[in-house]
Amino acid sequence: MIYEKCRDILLEECEFIQKAAGIQEQIKQAVISKDWTVFEDNLSAMNAVESKMLELESERERLFSFFEVTLHQRSFCENLDEKGRFYKLVSFLPENQRNDLTSIYRSLKIEAIKLRMANDALMAYLSGVQATIKEFFELAFTDRGGKMYTNNGTQFSHDMRSIVLNTQV
Numbered sequence: 001m002i003y004e005k006c007r008d009i010l011l012e013e014c015e016f017i018q019k020a021a022g023i024q025e026q027i028k029q030a031v032i033s034k035d036w037t038v039f040e041d042n043l044s045a046m047n048a049v050e051s052k053m054l055e056l057e058s059e060r061e062r063l064f065s066f067f068e069v070t071l072h073q074r075s076f077c078e079n080l081d082e083k084g085r086f087y088k089l090v091s092f093l094p095e096n097q098r099n100d101l102t103s104i105y106r107s108l109k110i111e112a113i114k115l116r117m118a119n120d121a122l123m124a125y126l127s128g129v130q131a132t133i134k135e136f137f138e139l140a141f142t143d144r145g146g147k148m149y150t151n152n153g154t155q156f157s158h159d160m161r162s163i164v165l166n167t168q169v
Helices: 002-033 036-071 082-090 094-138
Strands: none
Touching: 002 036, 002 082, 002 094, 036 082, 082 094
16 A cells, blocks of 8 residues: 555656646746746746645555555655655565566655756746846946846846836826
8 A cells, every 4th residue: 555655646746747847848938039028927837746745645644644654654754855755665575576666766866856947948038138138238338337126226136036027008
């Protein structure tokens, strides 16, 4: 039962991480083509994937807790991170089940790393665009001293933590 449930959760997580990678690519293309409607739609889709992933992670944690109670081992989760708890769980399974779960787990982690790298590449691209625009304005409008201002007259921050889209026509 634990094997099947853990396998189902891991496979579902793999499916959602692949969905997230596809959405990430669509976000990248939307940014490059400046299609802000598609960008916003994909951000909403990414938020839905993120909440489903969090739900699956908490389900996996409940499974680990159930496994701990089943084995009556108080030290099952002490001082172990997620990876350690996973490998502790599979160490009690037969070899073929252990090999199957660790293979799925490794592929999940590889996909997560690929997604993180794609996200980092997109952030590097956006940072490069931001730096180019900033340098352009510094050269074109030397009298401003490199400062930019909002519609309200307050100084505009150059950080990338938030994006505000002007939807007024």
